[in-house]
């Protein structure tokens with residue numbers, strides 16, 4: 001079973017600069033594109049979405065992710081966003097089932113991320129589209145944020161897809177912050193060289209490490225099955241559909 005892993009950035013479905021602000025038309029457009037991909041190209045998809053201004057704002061408002069009320073609120077807001085995404089998918093006829101990240105992921109004492117993936121595997125075999133989201137998880141040390149990016153990388157070690165797709169709100173990875181004049185889109189990004197690229201989001205609120213962390217997880221989770229890791233613009237019409245169907249789209253290819 002060839003599984004497609006698509007991470008949809010919080011920046012694509014929410015306005016990251018405005019608290020709890022949804023880009024509802026993007027959510028519906030993306031759901032439509034995924035429904036087309038489901039109909040014409042692939043029944044086996046794991047979709048993971050980020051928190052955007054639902055997750056990041058709540059974390060900043062609470063100032064911690066360890067206290068009981070913080071945990072409950074952050075998870076509640078993420079679940080709220082997740083239900084909107086899952087509803088939109090079902091509205092377009094995609095049999096999408098959301099699995100609570102905090103119920104199936106756990107960080108052990110050594111920092112290893114554990115995942116109870118059997119239910120996902122069984123659902124995928126039934127042509128169900130699996131939906132997960134960046135969330136708070138529990139672990140041997142304490143509760144912590146688990147980014148959608150790390151979920152995507154981790155699941156690639158379990159389901160061995162040939163590609164991981166990261167949809168974000170810019171065309172890919174630039175040689176410096178894309179807001180800076182003269183910045184240039186990189187066709188290929190070598191993970192080992194990412195340390196030297198400026199990737200600070202000056203305007204946007206991000207508690208999961210932004211673009212740099214998205215790429216650096218590859219150091220830990222790269223596996224021999226991976227042929228392509230693509231960072232591309234999920235705001236561009238039909239890019240998500242095309243990427244899921246294996247057509248080439250503009251973006252940056254991440255290599256070891």
Ligand code: ADP
Nearest residue numbers: 009010011168173174176177198199200210211
């Ligand atoms: P998402 O929410 O889609 O996962 P992030 O907000 O984590 O995405 O990262 C995307 C953002 O990273 C872009 O909006 C961009 O402004 C910022 N960014 C900073 N530096 C870079 C860079 N060198 N190349 C690409 N994007 C960058």
